[in-house]
Amino acid sequence: MAAAGAFSLREVLDAFRGCVTERREVLLEPYLSGWWGLIRFLQSLGAVFGFISKDAVAKVQIMERHRRGEQGQHYESLQSMVEFELSRGPAELRGRPDSGCRTVLRLHRALLWLQLFLEGLRTGHRDSRTSTICTDSYNASLAKHHPWVVRKAATLAFCALPSRDAFLEVMNVGPPEQAVDMLGEAIPYIQSVYGITQELFAQHSLLDLP
Numbered sequence: 322m323a324a325a326g327a328f329s330l331r332e333v334l335d336a337f338r339g340c341v342t343e344r345r346e347v348l349l350e351p352y353l354s355g356w357w358g359l360i361r362f363l364q365s366l367g368a369v370f371g372f373i374s375k376d377a378v379a380k381v382q383i384m385e386r387h388r389r390g391e392q393g394q395h396y397e398s399l400q401s402m403v404e405f406e407l408s409r410g411p412a413e414l415r416g417r418p419d420s421g422c423r424t425v426l427r428l429h430r431a432l433l434w435l436q437l438f439l440e441g442l443r444t445g446h447r448d449s450r451t452s453t454i455c456t457d458s459y460n461a462s463l464a465k466h467h468p469w470v471v472r473k474a475a476t477l478a479f480c481a482l483p484s485r486d487a488f489l490e491v492m493n494v495g496p497p498e499q500a501v502d503m504l505g506e507a508i509p510y511i512q513s514v515y516g517i518t519q520e521l522f523a524q525h526s527l528l529d530l531p
């Protein structure tokens with residue numbers, strides 16, 4: 322049983338629902354708040370995932386610094402961010418290790434992993450191994466952007482994941498069947514954020530920012 326007020330993955334995934342406006346803009350505030358929730362959830366899974374959450378925290382913090390900075394008004398949505406950062410010239414953008422675009426690109430790629438992983442959990446069998454679902458999703462998405470050592474460390478950490486039913490349980494949305502329903506509702510919102518971002522970045526040739 323979940324303790325009252327306990328952290329539930331539903332709220333996190335709900336944040337992604339609030340990201341997309343009627344004009345199909347992706348708002349950064351709910352985007353980053355969704356990320357904070359994912360990070361908290363990851364941290365609750367144990368210290369083995371510390372190196373992963375650390376990197377995610379660093380990236381979300383870079384984005385919050387942009388939002389609080391002098392040019393903060395340009396960091397309202399992904400669309401306004403791209404327009405602003407490109408206006409300073411593509412060369413300038415490519416040379417900045419802390420640009421909003423290259424930072425969001427990393428989070429964006431991880432969102433594809435999340436989408437595949439949650440879909441794998443949702444459609445998996447009771448006795449499916451979470452670590453296998455996780456590894457398959459990772460290999461189909463993020464792995465190709467990571468050097469060998471990161472792939473190795475990530476794949477090792479995945480072995481620490483609990484069984485599928487136990488994992489659905491720690492999501493704290495009720496019994497496994499209810500968690501599966503919630504995933505069915507939430508995944509399309511993540512897909513939509515992912516799809517819009519992918520299109521935006523492709524349009525401006527930003528999908529390979531170093």
Ligand code: 1PZ
Binds near residue numbers: 372
């Ligand atoms: C439920 C189990 C959680 C598995 C998480 C799966 C993702 C594995 C990612 C491994 C990342 C390892 C640490 C650092 C990697 C960085 O090198 C890269 C590239 O950034 P750069 O070096 O270019 O600045 N960082 C990333 O790819 C971002 C990774 C974010 C991972 C977020 C995980 C979200 C977890 C949600 C849990 C439901």
